[in-house]
Amino acid sequence: DADVTQTPRNRITKTGKRIMLECSQTKGHDRMYWYRQDPGLGLQLIYYSFDVKDINKGEISDGYSVSRQAQAKFSLSLESAIPNQTALYFCATSGTETGEQYFGPGTRLTVT
Amino acid sequence: GDSVTQMEGPVTLSEEAFLTINCTYTATGYPSLFWYVQYPGEGLQLLLKATKADDKGSNKGFEATYRKETTSFHLEKGSVQVSDSAVYFCALSYANAGGTSYGKLTFGQGTILTVHP
Numbered sequence: 211d212a213d214v215t216q217t218p219r220n221r222i223t224k225t226g227k228r229i230m231l232e233c234s235q236t237k238g239h240d241r242m243y244w245y246r247q248d249p250g251l252g253l254q255l256i257y258y259s260f261d262v263k264d265i266n267k268g269e270i271s272d273g274y275s276v277s278r279q280a281q282a283k284f285s286l287s288l289e290s291a292i293p294n295q296t297a298l299y300f301c302a303t304s305g306t307e308t309g310e311q312y313f314g315p316g317t318r319l320t321v322t
Numbered sequence: 323g324d325s326v327t328q329m330e331g332p333v334t335l336s337e338e339a340f341l342t343i344n345c346t347y348t349a350t351g352y353p354s355l356f357w358y359v360q361y362p363g364e365g366l367q368l369l370l371k372a373t374k375a376d377d378k379g380s381n382k383g384f385e386a387t388y389r390k391e392t393t394s395f396h397l398e399k400g401s402v403q404v405s406d407s408a409v410y411f412c413a414l415s416y417a418n419a420g421g422t423s424y425g426k427l428t429f430g431q432g433t434i435l436t437v438h439p
Contacts, residue, residue, distance in 0.1 A: 214365070241425050252326075252411060252429040253366075260425065268426075300365055304425055309354050309415040311427060313365030 213237045214314035216301050222320045223291050231286045231317050233301030242284040243311065244268075244276060247298040256299075259284055291321040324349045326412050328430035335437050341399040343433045345386075345412035348393065353414035355379075355388050355395040356427070360409040369397075369410070373417075402437045409434050 214235045223229050233242065240261045245253040255268030257276040265276060273295060277285045288295055298318050302311040329344040347355070354373045358366040370379030375390035384399045395412060412430040 243425075250431055252431040253427075254429075255426060258426065302366075306425075309356070309417060309425070309427070310368050310371065311366075313367065315363075315365045 212315070214301060214303055214312055216299075216314040216317050218317060219315065220318045222322065224322055225292055227291050229288045229291055229319070231299055231301075231319070233284045233286070233314055235282050235284075235301075235303045235312075235314075237303050237305075237312060238281075239303040239305050239312075240281060241304045241306070242278070243302040243304070244274075244284070244286045245300045245302065246270065247300060247316075253300065256286065288319075288321075291319075293321045295319065296321045324353070324414060324428050326414055326428055326430035328410075328412050328433050331432075332434035332436060335402055335435070337404055337437055337439050338401045339437075341397070341402045341406075341435070343397040343410055343412075343435070345395045345397065345430060346393055347395065347412075347414050349414060351416060352390075353416050355386070356413045356415065357384070357386055357395070357397050358411040358413060358429075360411065360432075362408070366411060402435075404437050404439055407435055407437045 217232045243258045244256040254270050259278045275287045300316050301314040304311040325348045356371045357369040359369045360366045370381040372379040372388035378387045386397045409432045411432045413427045415427050
């Protein structure tokens, strides 16, 4: 089984709708991240969490919110989706020593 | 702030050709450097890393050397295969003196590599 899972894998939604993307991990890591990938822009950090009670904004947090329900679960919400939030979203986890991050398979979100 | 710049893509090569993907960085301190690879339809996975100047990271025939004097971490492979077709990302991250990672990765924009038979 995959160490980092994301649901859903694909989602099409309409402008103004609320949507939640979910991430679960079995690696036992305290640190979790949400990234957005747009063509030609690499990955941009939306939010990150170093433990259940520690949530931090990344580079592009406007329009997004997160919830860390447990060590293994980190959800990303779009309260009112807009078309320029159409992108590929990745969840990742890491330990504290190496800096290496482990990525989920991604969620492709389309906002029409 | 810190930044990572990769060579413009896409890069198209024939099988068994030599590969170089350039990566340079701007950093206020002494980061660790990484190459991540994203195969079609998948998430990113770590390809190799180097944590200090002059370190060489290597994996699956790929190599990169941490050059502090030129602030570079170029990715090379002597003979590419069709299966190497993917998007390659250079990234940096910091750790404190005790080795605890600060966690956040700064990515370059990615370079698409296509290898033809």
